[in-house]
Amino acid sequence: MRYLPLTDTDRAEMLDVIGASTIDDLFVDVPEAARLDGPIEGLPLHASEMAVERHMRRLSKKNLAAADAPFFLGAGAYRHHVPASVDHIIQRGEFLTAYTPYQPEIAQGTLQMLFEFQTQVARLYGCAVANASMYDGSTACWEAVAMAGRVTKKKRVVLSGALHPHYAEVVRTMAKFTEDEIAGAAPALQAQPDNDGLITRIDEQTSCVVVQYPDILGRLPDVAKIADAAHEKGALLIVVNTEPVALGAIKSPGELGADIVVGEGQSIGVGLNFGGPYLGLFAVRDQKHVRQMPGRLCGETTDAEGKRGFVLTLSTREQHIRREKATSNICTNSGLCALAFSVHMTLLGEKGLRALAAENHRLTCLAADRLAKVPGVTVLNDTFFNEFTILVDGDARGIVRELAEDGVLAGVALSRLFPDKEDIARGILVAVTETTSEDDIDALCSALKEKLA
Known part of the structure; x- marks a missing residue:
């Protein structure tokens, strides 16, 4: 049964308020070639539950797990x-039913978990402060670029040619709305990253340099050298890490001079899951940049009785008061995936x-x-x-x-x-x-x- 509570009159009033003549006006930004002009060919308008189950089972047998x-x-x-223990722990009722911890007196478990998660990410990345996660690595990358623009007041972004192209594409897409100039490049198919070539593209108008470590070809760029070059021009260095397990063997980006470190946390605690949901990690090396960080931060405090407690310390997000000054339009964090990351990391040590x-x-x-x-x-x-x-x-x-x-x-x-x-x-x-x-x-x-x- 379809649930459509709005009447034609309701819809007409809503369209009038926003200044649209028809519902189709809401989709003018979607290229016409990408819009459907009718039902999907070959897909029945309705089918029984059993028929759908049989059809989906046949399709699933084509997969190679x-x-x-x-x-x-x-x-x-x-x-x-x-480990199976990760899934067991994250499905405990006190975690699985928790949502946004606005009321600390009833969300101490969730808040403590996020505080521990932030501590783990900060230590992993070699940074002073980490937030309570983002959507995924690519959106965290863009948020870092936007943050660098707020800090430096500059609009030119230099992307390494060896940055994951999906991350680079997210940056380019979002930059259309901020008028940032994106200076990208293609990767050179060679044994070592072109560190010098990247450095020559940094100038006085550069807000940040974005480099992946290890990069999209698996190589290890000279992060310290690039950091020095970026800082010399007054730019911030953003390091992207898509494989956090690597940081158990190589130096942390913060230790090498990165100002902002972002990445994908999926490798620890989260399965492949057909591409999501995943987990964005975000940290800053210098505490002076904390108020420009997107997302939310959980902090440790003491209650009226002097007992250890946890609170939502910073949450400059768009749905809160003074939303026009928010640092991000990301409205939530990947809480359950962050919990899985933290549990797995705790088990590993x-x-x-x-x-x-x-x-x-x-x-x-x-x-x-x-x-x-x-x-x-x-x-x-x-x-x-x-x-x-x-x-x-x-x-x-x-x-x-x-x-x-x-x-x-x-x-x-x-x-x-x-x-x-x-x-x-x-x-x-x-x-x-x-x-x-x-x-x-x-x-x-x-x-x-x-x-x-």
């Missing part, structure tokens, strides 16, 4: 083992995270060494954590597709990420985690050897 094949996909979403990172790197080195011996395969990277780029003799995208049909998920063809860059067509981004077995690596090598023969 990550756990059912050698799996080497990455590029910002990584398959890690999430510092030693566990370092051990997990070491195992990821060990298996990745093994995969790189074995792939380098396959005729027709060249390993591009000199440095990497758990992700690296290989070049194949042939069309990488076609090869990846054929291997998937044979039950091997070989990686992400770079031409999917950079469709307009022709010289990248031979590249495949390969990710290896602790869930990858040596048999999986051998299966990938054998499959590539056969396809490239």
Whole structure:
């Protein structure tokens, strides 16, 4: 049964208030080519519940699950083992039913969890303060760019060519509404990042420089050198990290001079989930920038009886008072995913995270060494954590597709990420985690050897 409580008169009055003649006027910003002009072809207008269930089961059988094949996909979403205890804890009623903790007297559990989460992210990123999470890594990246503009009062944004293209696209989309000038670039398909090339693009009008660490090709840029160059021009350095497990093995961005560190937290505590929901991380190295941070911050205090307690300390969000001065239009945080991150991180501890990172790197080195011996395969990277780029003799995208049909998920063809860059067509981004077995690596090598023969 459809639930449509509004009458035609109600709709007419609402349209009159906002100055629209018809409902179609609300969609004028959507390109006409993207709008439907009728029902979707081949999709019935109605069907029984049982018929829909049967249809969806048939469709699901076409899927190849990550756990059912050698799996080497990455590029910002990584398959890690999430202990069963994480799911058990986050489904406890006191967590699962909690929403926005505006009333601290009845939300101490949620507030304490967020406080602990912020502490973990700040230590992981080498920063002074972290917020209580964002939507995901790409939106956190844009929020960092917007924050840098507020701090520096400048409008030019320099993006590394090796920034994840999805993150760069979010920045470009949002910049249309702020009139920021986005100075982007394409990635150079070479063993080392072009640190000097990035630095030459920084000028006195630059508000911030955005660099990914490790970058989209799996390489490790010289963050400290880029930070010095940015600061010399009065710009902030924003470092994006899409694989937080890497920070168990490499120096934190804050330690290397980053002013703002953002990233995707999915790798810790959150499954692949068909691409979401995920978890945006956001931290600043200097406390003086705290009031320009987006989102919310939870703080520790004492109550009237002197007991330890937690409160929502800062929440400069658009639905609150003085909304015209809000730092962000993001209205919530990824609370449940943040809880999963915090639980998993707590279970790991510092030693566990370092051990997990070491195992990821060990298996990745093994995969790189074995792939380098396959005729027709060249390993591009000199440095990497758990992700690296290989070049194949042939069309990488076609090869990846054929291997998937044979039950091997070989990686992400770079031409999917950079469709307009022709010289990248031979590249495949390969990710290896602790869930990858040596048999999986051998299966990938054998499959590539056969396809490239």
